Amino acid sequence: MRKLxxxxxxxxxxxxWGATPAAAAQPACADLxxxxxxEQICHVHVENKTYTLDYIFPADYPDQQALIAYLTxxxxxxxxxxxxxxxxxxxxxxxxxxTGYRAGPDEGGTRSVVFEVYENVGGAHPQTWYKAFNxxxxxxxPITFDSLFRPGTRPVDVIFPIVQSEVSRQLGxxxxxxxxxxxxxSKYSEFALTDxxxxxxxxxxxxxxxxxxxxxxxxxxxxxxxxxx
Numbered sequence: 001m002r003k004l005x006x007x008x009x010x011x012x013x014x015x016x017w018g019a020t021p022a023a024a025a026q027p028a029c030a031d032l033x034x035x036x037x038x039e040q041i042c043h044v045h046v047e048n049k050t051y052t053l054d055y056i057f058p059a060d061y062p063d064q065q066a067l068i069a070y071l072t073x074x075x076x077x078x079x080x081x082x083x084x085x086x087x088x089x090x091x092x093x094x095x096x097x098x099t100g101y102r103a104g105p106d107e108g109g110t111r112s113v114v115f116e117v118y119e120n121v122g123g124a125h126p127q128t129w130y131k132a133f134n135x136x137x138x139x140x141x142p143i144t145f146d147s148l149f150r151p152g153t154r155p156v157d158v159i160f161p162i163v164q165s166e167v168s169r170q171l172g173x174x175x176x177x178x179x180x181x182x183x184x185x186s187k188y189s190e191f192a193l194t195d196x197x198x199x200x201x202x203x204x205x206x207x208x209x210x211x212x213x214x215x216x217x218x219x220x221x222x223x224x225x226x227x228x229x
Contacts, residue, residue: 042057042059050092053095054095067133071115078092093126096115097117099116101192101194104195110136110193113192114191116201132190134148144189155224158227170217175208181208190203197218198219200218
């Protein structure tokens with residue numbers, strides 16, 4: 001589904017995507033037709049005969065437009081597929097739940113939001129994946145896996161064994177994560193930062209067979225402290 005949506009976007013097919021920049025000046029949650037509750041959480045709900053869509057995420061994440069761009073793209077791809085002629089087993093379902101994380105003081109430190117996205121487009125195997133956003137409050141800049149660590153270091157050499165052990169503990173069996181995946185930095189692009197840990201998130205089939213489902217693993221910051229930027 002994600003590959004199909006990407007192809008549709010590249011072709012300029014997805015309705016509504018071109019209108020996003022014009023809406024940038026409006027409150028971010030309202031751009032998606034949502035409302036913000038007293039806890040500063042945005043709620044978006046759309047339901048019709050073709051599909052049901054739900055988003056929930058912190059409305060106070062500093063880089064709201066990054067969230068909105070991703071959620072808009074995901075929504076438009078999903079809706080386009082749901083409304084294609086011949087779509088069956090309707091209504092389709094898209095559910096994106098964003099959880100907020102903090103590290104450090106309110107006026108500094110980092111902020112993270114991780115979306116757990118569930119999508120069912122009528123097939124036998126619905127998909128669940130993660131999308132993470134991380135922000136350096138002082139630098140006012142996004143944080144990526146590469147920028148999180150000092151140049152020239154190899155954090156995956158430390159992270160992989162911890163992730164493998166943590167996933168094995170959760171599943172109750174030895175996690176069959178291949179070294180080619182476990183030592184690939186691109187597999188660790190979805191993460192959240194807390195005061196004492198880095199939590200890594202893996203969608204279905206990203207680091208092991210789909211039967212393992214969506215996974216997450218916590219790595220103590222102390223384990224990689226010497227390599228942090």
